[in-house]
Amino acid sequence: QQQVKQSPQSLIVQKGGISIINCAYxxxxxxxxxxxxxxxxKGPALLIAIRPDVSEKKEGRFTISFNKSAKQFSLHIxxxxxxxxxxxxxxxxxxxxxRQLTFGxxxxxxxxx
Amino acid sequence: DAMxxxxxxxxxxxxxxxxxxxxxxxxxxxxxxxYQQKSSQAPKLLFHYYDKDFNNEADTxxxxxxxxxxxxxxxxxIRSPGLGDAAMYLCATSGYSPGQGNTDTQxxxxxxxxxxx
Numbered sequence: 107q108q109q110v111k112q113s114p115q116s117l118i119v120q121k122g123g124i125s126i127i128n129c130a131y132x133x134x135x136x137x138x139x140x141x142x143x144x145x146x147x148k149g150p151a152l153l154i155a156i157r158p159d160v161s162e163k164k165e166g167r168f169t170i171s172f173n174k175s176a177k178q179f180s181l182h183i184x185x186x187x188x189x190x191x192x193x194x195x196x197x198x199x200x201x202x203x204x205r206q207l208t209f210g211x212x213x214x215x216x217x218x219x
Numbered sequence: 220d221a222m223x224x225x226x227x228x229x230x231x232x233x234x235x236x237x238x239x240x241x242x243x244x245x246x247x248x249x250x251x252x253x254y255q256q257k258s259s260q261a262p263k264l265l266f267h268y269y270d271k272d273f274n275n276e277a278d279t280x281x282x283x284x285x286x287x288x289x290x291x292x293x294x295x296x297i298r299s300p301g302l303g304d305a306a307m308y309l310c311a312t313s314g315y316s317p318g319q320g321n322t323d324t325q326x327x328x329x330x331x332x333x334x335x336x
Contacts, residue, residue: 138323149223149309149327150262195261201323209261 112210125183129196136198223328240295242310249314251293
């Protein structure tokens with residue numbers, strides 16, 4: 107019940123295209139859903155996060171879509187750029203400091219020039 | 220800029236030789252975490268401190284210990300590193316931010332890459 111399932115494992119997109127990464131969760135107590143971006147040799151950096159009271163959140167080229175009834179959320183990267191090539195992790199947790207983040211398995215995104 | 224700092228960025232040790240990794244933060248967060256991340260895998264939580272309270276994950280080996288002498292610093296001690304402990308070790312923080320109250324966001328440091336020879 108603690109798992110977060112992420113797909114695809116790897117994704118190759120042409121420059122200017124849309125990258126879509128999907129995650130599904132089981133634990134209905136989860137109420138905070140962040141996406142992290144990680145470049146090789148670096149720590150994960152928070153990209154964007156959403157709570158279940160909204161169905162979509164957009165920040166620049168990055169959008170999270172959230173479907174509470176289906177227990178699914180996804181990251182959309184519009185106008186994908188080679189600089190977006192990185193590993194993306196979705197995660198979920200219950201609100202409250204120190205509660206554990208449950209990570210998805212990660213998606214390695216490659217954006218071709 | 221407020222941030223999470225890890226030292227060293229790269230650490231090489233010998234099989235069985237104790238090693239200490241350090242983390243410091245200028246965010247004044249009350250929660251600090253240590254994660255282990257192996258190649259092509261998600262970060263795996265080892266333990267965390269809520270203020271001075273230590274919380275160990277059930278599957279964290281006894282070989283891993285931690286110390287938090289004050290709010291700003293946290294150390295990861297690996298008492299007898301094995302080849303399987305070679306990984307990236309990530310420190311993260313979360314907690315209270317002025318104007319936002321308690322936040323769920325975890326801020327990660329750049330990591331320490333540990334090599335065991």
